[in-house]
Amino acid sequence: MLWSASLCVVFLVPSLGVPVDRYSTKGQQKLLLISFDGFRWDYDRDVDTPNLDTMARDGVKASYVTPPFLTVTSPTHFTLLTGRYIENHGVIHNMWFDVNTGEKVPYYATQFKTEWWDNGTLPIWITAQRQGLRTGSLHFPGTQPRYQGESQTVKDVEPGFYNYKNETKWRQNVDKVMETWFGEMDLDFVSLYFGEPDGVGHKYGPDSPERREMVGQVDRTVGYIRSSAEHNGLADSLNIIITADHGMSNVYRNGLVKEITLSKIPGFSFGDVSFHLLDYGPAGMLLPKPGMLETVYKALKGAHPHLHVFKKEEIPERLHFANNNRILPIILFSDPGYVINGFFPVQFNAGEHGFDNVEMDMKPFFRAVGPAFQKNLEVGPFETVNIYPLMCHILGIMPESNDGHLDVTKHMLVSATEDRPQDFRRNVSVGLAAVGGCLVVVVAVLVSFHAFKKETNYRGSEGSVRPGSKEESPQTAL
Ligand SMILES: [Zn+2]
Numbered sequence: 001m002l003w004s005a006s007l008c009v010v011f012l013v014p015s016l017g018v019p020v021d022r023y024s025t026k027g028q029q030k031l032l033l034i035s036f037d038g039f040r041w042d043y044d045r046d047v048d049t050p051n052l053d054t055m056a057r058d059g060v061k062a063s064y065v066t067p068p069f070l071t072v073t074s075p076t077h078f079t080l081l082t083g084r085y086i087e088n089h090g091v092i093h094n095m096w097f098d099v100n101t102g103e104k105v106p107y108y109a110t111q112f113k114t115e116w117w118d119n120g121t122l123p124i125w126i127t128a129q130r131q132g133l134r135t136g137s138l139h140f141p142g143t144q145p146r147y148q149g150e151s152q153t154v155k156d157v158e159p160g161f162y163n164y165k166n167e168t169k170w171r172q173n174v175d176k177v178m179e180t181w182f183g184e185m186d187l188d189f190v191s192l193y194f195g196e197p198d199g200v201g202h203k204y205g206p207d208s209p210e211r212r213e214m215v216g217q218v219d220r221t222v223g224y225i226r227s228s229a230e231h232n233g234l235a236d237s238l239n240i241i242i243t244a245d246h247g248m249s250n251v252y253r254n255g256l257v258k259e260i261t262l263s264k265i266p267g268f269s270f271g272d273v274s275f276h277l278l279d280y281g282p283a284g285m286l287l288p289k290p291g292m293l294e295t296v297y298k299a300l301k302g303a304h305p306h307l308h309v310f311k312k313e314e315i316p317e318r319l320h321f322a323n324n325n326r327i328l329p330i331i332l333f334s335d336p337g338y339v340i341n342g343f344f345p346v347q348f349n350a351g352e353h354g355f356d357n358v359e360m361d362m363k364p365f366f367r368a369v370g371p372a373f374q375k376n377l378e379v380g381p382f383e384t385v386n387i388y389p390l391m392c393h394i395l396g397i398m399p400e401s402n403d404g405h406l407d408v409t410k411h412m413l414v415s416a417t418e419d420r421p422q423d424f425r426r427n428v429s430v431g432l433a434a435v436g437g438c439l440v441v442v443v444a445v446l447v448s449f450h451a452f453k454k455e456t457n458y459r460g461s462e463g464s465v466r467p468g469s470k471e472e473s474p475q476t477a478l
Helices: 002-017 050-058 073-082 124-130 167-184 198-204 209-231 293-300 384-395 406-412 416-462 470-477
Strands: 030-036 060-062 135-138 154-156 189-194 238-243 273-277 283-288 307-311 330-334 366-369 377-379
Touching (some): 030 073, 030 167, 030 384, 050 060, 050 209, 050 366, 073 124, 073 384, 124 189, 124 384, 135 167, 154 167, 198 209, 238 384, 283 293, 293 307, 293 330, 377 406, 384 406
Parallel strands (some): 030 189, 060 377, 135 154, 135 189
Antiparallel strands (some): 238 366, 273 283, 283 330, 307 330
16 A cells, blocks of 8 residues: 555645646646847837737736847847846857857858857747647747757748748738647747847838838737737637847937047057957957957047947946856947947948947837736836746746746736635645545555455465465455
8 A cells, every 4th residue: 555655645746835836827828929129118109009009908018128238139039038148048149159260150140050059048948848838939039949959849940031021921920820839739838030120220220210110010910919819719828928139229420420440449459359249230349369458458448438348357247248258358339329340330220239238229118918917007127037937937837047037027917816826726626636536546456455365365265275264354454
């Protein structure tokens, strides 16, 4: 009987004691994480956005969220997927680079550099799958590589030369996610990426009519996503989080500002630098040649009133952008309105991101709706590292080590007093089912053992043990 008693303990402990199960909605709620690249927190203020407004009434709206620094696409998206600051997840730039060979690979090609992404931190797809869920990702940065040899259940990697703006394509992607992935394949978690309004924000600037028009397209798509969830019978089970990776800020040129061009700064020489990442908007990094760190640093520090220069170890703690071997020894970033040029101005975008994440222009929007979320609730700002533990909570999975806290976002959820009794009832029923199961096992064992003893005794009667002998008595101890 000892083994059957042990079996009961094995059944009972997980149902009564493991925290992840206690608060879990596993098997009941799904989650769709959507990023509209570069959707600044205030983009709905000068455009009619009926669908985003409806979503806010049906769910939760944050005044804005704060992305991690460096405020560029791949690093900030990987923070959404991992809950870690950029220095801690290691995807420190949009570009893969090698300081020894001088090689640099642009954003899209870096999506295929597995070693850049798979460097020790697991994105939520893999964590969820290791805990029994099924996941998918469509065009989200970081979708392509395998992590520790594992991949999403299903993925759709953005093709090269993809038309980010095509609304028909957007709807086809939504159909694929809703009908096929959540519907037919019954996935639990999907991340979905749209490349706008980042594109128009760069090209025409955040104050342009083109940007406002694209926000209208985003809004129509949000309406399409929500009605698609409804049509596919997902409204009661699917939670939808919509956010972005960073905002956008105007860049001034044509004599409106004194541009930052490093080659023109007295005392600075590219001959003192063995590798640089420059001409990438408002942020840059330098690797000085051996023994030249102080020379390079002193030449640049204070050289332009809108250029910030830090040795890696001096960068403000709040930026969380130092503690990684991939980050180079000197870090530069400019104030809004300015970009950093190497030899001469080569960037002609009207809008840029990559600035300090305290700048309001760098803050993305955040909306959430679904059975896990409160309705018609507007909440204050929070850092995007906190979205990861929120997602893990909704999916009922144990998060990896991360820099976020569920405490920051849990007030957005259906309240603890409403939530926990449901979970408690569920756990009680699971526990009772386990007890019942154990009793069945015990009874079955007793009956089998009794029958076995009878059989043994009967056989024994053919041998040396007679029926009614003292050897029958031990079964009474059961
Ligand atoms: Zn972006």
